Amino acid sequence: MFSLWPQTGPRAWFERFASVVTAAGFSPSSHDPVLFVHTSPHGRTLLLLYVDYMIITGDDPEYIAFVKARLRDQFLMTDLGPLRYFLGIEVSSTFDGFYISQEKYMQDLLARTALGDERTIETPMELNVKLQPTDGDPLSDLTHYRHLVRSLVYLAVTCLDISYPVHILSQFVSAPTTVHYSHLLRVLRYLRGTITRRLFFPRSSSLQLQCYSDATWASDPSDRRSLSAYCVFLGGSLIAWKTKKQTTISRSSVEAELHAMALLTAEVTWLWW
Template sequence: MFTHTSPSGCTILQLYVDDMIIIGDDYAHIAYTKQHIHRQFAMKDLGFLRYFLGIEVARNRRGILLSRQKYITDILARAELSDTRLAATPVELHLQLRSDDGEPLSDVTRYRALVGGLVYLTTTRPDIAYAVHLVGQFVAAHRTVHYASVLRILRYLRGTLTRSLFLPSTSSLALRAYFDADWASDVTDRKSITGFCVFLGDSLISWHAKKQLVVSRSSTESEYRAMADTTVEIIWLRRLLADLGVASSNPIPLHCDNKSSIHIATNPVFHERTKHIDIDCHITRHQLQARIISLPFVASAARLVDLFIKSLTSQRFATLISKLSLVDPP
């Protein structure tokens, strides 16, 4: 990898690999880069990106659609579902999975292969992130109840085969983030679940659904751990955008629905109730004082991250899907 400067003074990054993708909207410089590489190596121009690593890319003037229709079809074929049933949501309402539920499976490879495929699918399908997080905890020792949950995810995907992640072309380049935590929701070890999503303008570019590493002693503690994880993600994305030439001088809003967490982040005085989350407090507070982030309060009814931390009714699930840049094109 090295860089060189075009005749117009534009510095162009060149990556020499077997499969190379050039990204940008400056077609003059893109053409110059391709010509320069072609003089050095044998190269075939495949045109606009349409298919890459199982991701189907469609574009028009409104933006870009990232679809996984063929990839989902392959997973469904591998599962060999014998019915045609569909599911409105990927997770049954109030579902709680335990390691000793159901009977052990005789075929240990199919479950692992299906869950592995679903994990990769979450890179463009945030609507199944929470469901895949649940079934992924039982890859080492799975049972019939866990496999039934995987089949529900597949039935949901069969009914939403064309659902795509939409990246609008008119979107701004301002980051904003949302986070939440479901306190002590894991019935096995009582750990909480962290969920967050980050938007670049109107484009959803990062999301997360994962069980926290330690047990939180209060809902505020679990919220603050989720806040710290989201803060770290914001810092990384902010630096990445700066490397790409998109610098941000304004604080990045980190929307929070927990007033206690906001109070701890803004209050410099520690006491016995906050000593156990001292490190997470400092991570977030430092970025808050440096004006890297801000902490606007958002009402619970307006939370976008419920999709990543809990099972929902079909109506609530559909409402959140419409706000996460997920569309169902014809």
């Protein structure tokens, strides 16, 4: 991973950066303008640009060294070494593959919350719970609830098991109540008991996509709308997941399932191309 310091405006700087890496042999991805790809008999190299950081990975160490030298000639750049920690996400490499987690981010969140006890809970939300805006008494401190929900949304980057409860609790950020807050604390206690869990991406894995979708039917008592959910595996690696309320009211469970499948199909089409 590398840190870059632009010397001009963002657009002009990116155009210059793109011209340099293209001259070095990279080709820009047709799906993401900040992803560049180089393929040779020695393997494939990927270059990902994120704000003022750059990540290079691939199977050709000689070519990676060549690209680093070319970039140093053109830009102020610091080599941060192998990717281990980036934007609150921890990455560890083993012989078998890669692990990603947000353990430190989770520990910091639990420390700021100060739950007051050491209890843990086995599930992030009770089964078949249906929260409504009128449940409980309004909270006096809306900022704290909103801060916790925002933090949990970011934790869902690696903790897909909280995707559903976070989706539900985020619907009440405009006017949270004591009941909503108690369910929020339940998610935090669940995280405390699962803090060491990580996502694993094996080195040896097929490139076959496996997709799963599901849906509730009329699960929101306030508007009768259903939820769609899906997850996508590339071989043995979980690469995408989502929980989303459907935009229309489904008149049957079959219709709700079809909406979920349509959402998944759009995601797979994007991943495939």
